[in-house]
Amino acid sequence: MKYLSKVGFGVAMAVTPLTAFAVSNLQGLIDLLKGLLQGIGGLIIGLAFVAFFWGLAKFIMNADDETARSEGKRFMIWGIIALFVIISIMAILGVLNNTFFGSGVNLQGTTDYGGFDWGGTGGSVPVPPLPSGDMRSI
Known part of the structure; x- marks a missing residue:
């Protein structure tokens, strides 16, 4: 009985954060999955x-060494294949995202780095102003 109460207490303590941060609607589930995927x-x-x-x-x-070179080739090939698969999955998820949610949901997070908007959700990269006056004096 003592062991059962300790296990029950441990399980209750482990499950408490899950109930505190439980998803209450579809948008909460989408936000949770988006955070995990990122x-x-x-x-x-x-x-x-x-x-x-x-x-x-x-x-x-x-x-x-021919065996080490072949192992290096194998790592390079699998690395390229993995990158291709990852980029393909990201593209498919982007298409599904735009199909079902429009452009309002951004699965890849924000594109605002250091105060500059690099595109992504609209906006443009800031362009410095052209100098005014006579250009021959420069």
Whole structure:
């Protein structure tokens, strides 16, 4: 009985945040999934780049060893395949997003970095003004 009460207390403590941050409507579920995909997507893209460059380094550093070169080639090929698949999935999700939600939902997060709007949700990149006056004096 003592063990059961400890396990029950542990499960209750583990489930409490789930009920406190529970999704109450469809938009909450979309926001939750969007946050998860943003974090996981960046990690997977980073791992694919690391795999490609790891294979490239093995290929270059072991130019005399044929087995190490073939292993490097394999890493590079799988890195490129992973990047292609990830970009394809992002494109498909973008099409589905625009189809079902219009352009109001941005699955890739904000494009506002450092106060500059780099496109994405409208707006433009700031352009410095042209100098006024006589250009020969410059």
